[in-house]
Amino acid sequence: MAVVAKIAPSMLSSDFANLASEAERMLRFGADWLHMDIMALCPQPDNRSSSHREAYLDCHLMVTNPLDYVEPLAKAGASGFTFHVEVAKDYWQDLVHQIKVKGMRPGVALKPGTPVEEVEGENPVEMVLVMTVEPGFGGQKFMPETMDKVRALRKKYPSLDIEVDGGLGPSTIDMAASAGANCIVAGSSVFGAKEPANVISILRKSVRDAQQSS
Numbered sequence: 001m002a003v004v005a006k007i008a009p010s011m012l013s014s015d016f017a018n019l020a021s022e023a024e025r026m027l028r029f030g031a032d033w034l035h036m037d038i039m040a041l042c043p044q045p046d047n048r049s050s051s052h053r054e055a056y057l058d059c060h061l062m063v064t065n066p067l068d069y070v071e072p073l074a075k076a077g078a079s080g081f082t083f084h085v086e087v088a089k090d091y092w093q094d095l096v097h098q099i100k101v102k103g104m105r106p107g108v109a110l111k112p113g114t115p116v117e118e119v120e121g122e123n124p125v126e127m128v129l130v131m132t133v134e135p136g137f138g139g140q141k142f143m144p145e146t147m148d149k150v151r152a153l154r155k156k157y158p159s160l161d162i163e164v165d166g167g168l169g170p171s172t173i174d175m176a177a178s179a180g181a182n183c184i185v186a187g188s189s190v191f192g193a194k195e196p197a198n199v200i201s202i203l204r205k206s207v208r209d210a211q212q213s214s
């Protein structure tokens with residue numbers, strides 16, 4: 001069975017002064033997940049409004065000490081916990097285990113220069129995030145050369161969630177979708193659109209069409 005398309009607006013591009021209503025707006029527009037880029041701020045349990053308590057929080061940890069965030073993020077209601085393998089090279093499998101113990105879905109992120117071999121091991125992750133820009137901020141240019149990694153992962157793991165993050169929008173989605181990505185993070189292309197719901201549906205359609213024609 002094909003993996004399911006998941007469209008995840010990146011809240012990094014949202015209006016931070018109105019985070020709760022921005023989240024609600026995206027869910028209303030058809031977002032499957034809310035992508036939360038975590039650099040230093042960490043959500044506290046009381047910060048979630050009741051109306052989006054059920055939303056899937058796809059947390060992308062861009063920190064040097066992901067282990068310190070397992071407990072607080074679990075308490076805050078994180079759904080997915082994706083960390084960068086580059087900062088956890090010696091203990092990433094143990095970290096995956098701890099994330100699972102806390103009831104979150106573990107994911108491992110790869111910077112554009114990190115090879116897929118870095119994430120092959122015995123304690124399987126549930127998602128690999130292939131960064132399509134250098135991590136750091138929104139609005140950067142999509143790097144098509146990262147698609148080789150998506151293709152290699154999809155070939156080897158037909159039912160793994162493969163996420164792409166950075167520079168995704170209507171003009172780049174087909175490259176990612178045809179390479180085999182099914183979880184699509186999009187910040188500026190969604191939040192900057194006149195009609196975000198249209199962009200979300202274009203992204204989802206591209207993933208579904210690529211799956212049907214593969």
Ligand SMILES: O=C(CO)[C@@H](O)[C@H](O)COP(=O)(O)O
Pocket residue numbers: 010011012013035037060133134135136137138139140165166167168185186187188189
């Ligand atoms: O992780 C990151 C940035 O490193 C992101 O999730 C960005 O927020 C994506 O923004 P766009 O490139 O889609 O504008």
Ligand SMILES: [Fe+2]
Pocket residue numbers: 010035036037060165185
């Ligand atoms: Fe991200």
